[in-house]
Amino acid sequence: MNRISLEAARVIVRETLNHAEKAKMKPLSVAVVDAGGHLIAFERSDGAPAGRFDLARGKAYGSVMLGIGGTAQRDRAEAQAYFIAAANVAYGGKLVPVPGGFIVRNAEGDVVGGVGVSGDTSENDLAAGEAGIKAAGLVPEG
Amino acid sequence: MNRISLEAARVIVRETLNHAEKAKMKPLSVAVVDAGGHLIAFERSDGAPAGRFDLARGKAYGSVMLGIGGTAQRDRAEAQAYFIAAANVAYGGKLVPVPGGFIVRNAEGDVVGGVGVSGDTSENDLAAGEAGIKAAGLVPEG
Amino acid sequence: MNRISLEAARVIVRETLNHAEKAKMKPLSVAVVDAGGHLIAFERSDGAPAGRFDLARGKAYGSVMLGIGGTAQRDRAEAQAYFIAAANVAYGGKLVPVPGGFIVRNAEGDVVGGVGVSGDTSENDLAAGEAGIKAAGLVPEG
Amino acid sequence: MNRISLEAARVIVRETLNHAEKAKMKPLSVAVVDAGGHLIAFERSDGAPAGRFDLARGKAYGSVMLGIGGTAQRDRAEAQAYFIAAANVAYGGKLVPVPGGFIVRNAEGDVVGGVGVSGDTSENDLAAGEAGIKAAGLVPEG
Incomplete structure (x- = not known):
């Protein structure tokens, strides 16, 4: 798989939400790109x-x-806020540099897409997204 | 219901895509707001x-x-293109004035949300979306 | 190939420009995405x-x-200008709906990228881009 | 030369990428303006x-x-982040104030263009770009 299929994306969304529900997290939202x-x-x-x-x-x-x-975006923002601010403007304002954002790789290590989870603490968002991505047989890099 | 629930939104998305698949349409995309x-x-x-x-x-x-x-947006655009163009700028560019866009009402006639379908001809987008919205027990106004 | 490699992109750019030079076209510009x-x-x-x-x-x-x-974008714009105008705003102003824009497919028919050629008449831009894309062993859809 | 020719720009791009490859850097991207x-x-x-x-x-x-x-942009951002942020907005979001950005001068000291390199650490981006610009017989100011 060199692109996340709709079927895999559905698994990611559902299992992220299931993880959150079992862990009694706040209501989450999940995007797959x-x-x-x-x-x-x-x-x-x-x-x-x-x-x-x-x-x-x-x-x-x-x-x-x-x-x-x-997580790496947050660390960069803590160290060099103006760089992340500039990147955000360069990307049309579509950058949210905290945990809960993931690169998704296939078993061969190729980037096949990304996932974003938002709604609870950044750490909980991270945990829920990892569970969802792994449930689809893919590798999260959060 | 005065807001489309996530469960109802899922029915709309799935049944719109199912309708398209059965009718051998091109691959569709469906948004519920x-x-x-x-x-x-x-x-x-x-x-x-x-x-x-x-x-x-x-x-x-x-x-x-x-x-x-x-459909009504398209008719307005045919008659008065500058109005639709101005509304589009006012709405930050998020207006696509052709069939396949729907207001969604509940049984009492209240607006509970909207649906957008894109991917085939505007007429096919319209037919698929109507099927999806009705499958969720809601009323499409396309 | 399911993505245009940098090496293939270089072939497309160079052969598009070579075609234009031989045909004594105006100075062209070529983008590969x-x-x-x-x-x-x-x-x-x-x-x-x-x-x-x-x-x-x-x-x-x-x-x-x-x-x-x-070419298909131009035809749609001629028939329904407000739709293309709306799509352009939706895509952040990055749509130029005239010949010289191409979808690029591999031998299996998968979309692997796009090419845009600008600088002479739309028809000449189209001819130059087709030559460049074919030189890379790919299939232009202009 | 009071403007970087396409031929000189090609030398800059290629020699920047060659430098990165020999130094086993991450995959770089290079822009010449x-x-x-x-x-x-x-x-x-x-x-x-x-x-x-x-x-x-x-x-x-x-x-x-x-x-x-x-490098000078980064120093200014460290000292006065709000100035760089304001400049970025003034320039439509097209400012990335870290090493790897260059003014390019000819032998007479005139500004003939700029170069941007991105992909590895800012310091490695800087080293690669300097090599590329010098290979074209021009003077980097990074």
Whole structure:
């Protein structure tokens, strides 16, 4: 697989939401994008705020565009805030540099897309997304 | 119901795609938004072009924001292109004024959200979306 | 090949420019993007106006995002100008709907990227780009 | 030469990439702009993330527009982040204020264009770009 199929994207979304529900997290939203950052699938849980799409997609989009996951983006932002701010403007405002953003690789290590999870703490978003991506047989880099 | 639930949104997406598959349409993309135009769910079929999200979401968003479905938007654009162009700028570019965009009402006639379908001819997009919305027990206004 | 390699992109750019030079066309500019619309390679010939990048990239980007080449975009714009105008805004202004924009497919028919050529008449841009894409062993859809 | 020719731009791009390959750097992307900041040439190496064009072009564009290279921009950002943020907005988001951005001068000291390199550490981007610009007989100011 060199692109996340819709079927795989559905597994990622559902298993991320299932993980959150079992762990009694707040209502999550999950975006899955292809390796070019274009949306394949998205779901927003009932009870989540109206603005979750932009945050979840931003986590996924920025990860794919920069080639690093949300944790590494946060570390770069802590060290050099003006660089991440500039990258965000360069990418049209679609970068949300905190954990919960993932590059997704296949078994061969190729980037096949990205995932963004938003709704609870960044650490919980990270844990839920990892569970979802692994359930689809893919490798998360968060 | 005064807002499309995630469960209802899933039915809309799946039954729209099922209708398209049975009718041997091109690969469709489907966006479901709430009554404020904010995304609840989206799926892009395998094989659809990268840019389908912006078109499907634009059909849904513009329908909800203007309060008329895609067919009425097209008629207005044919009669008065500058009005639709101005509305598009006012809405931040998120208006795609052709059939395949729907206002969605509940049984009481309240607007509960919008749907946008993109990928085949506008007429086929319209037919597929109507099937999906009705399958969720809601009323399409395309 | 499921993505245009840099080596293939170089062949496309050079052979497009060679074709133009032999045919005594005006100085051309050529953009090659991947299937997500992201730039792989670009060259602007000496003597071309400063603004050619946005036109060449726009032809390539719009082709990939809409899933149709520049000729079909022009026909749609002639028939339904407001739709193409709306799509252009939805894509952030990066759509130039005239011949000289191409979807590029591999031998199996998969979309592997896009090409945009700008600088002479749309018809000459089209002819030069076709020559360049074929020289790389790929299939132009202009 | 008061403008980087396409031939010189090709030398810059190729020798920057050659330097990176010999030094076993990550896959780089290189943008060359004229003295007005308009793109002359760009190449993205196979394996680089999708978003590299915006970063490489931003480094080149910001250098030419501000009249200082990436190292001086970084120092200014460290000292006065709000100034660089304001400049970035003024320049439409096309400023990436870290090493790897260059003003390019000819032997007489005139600014003839700019170069942006992105993909490895800022320091490695800087070293690769210097090698490329010097190989074209021009003077880098990074």
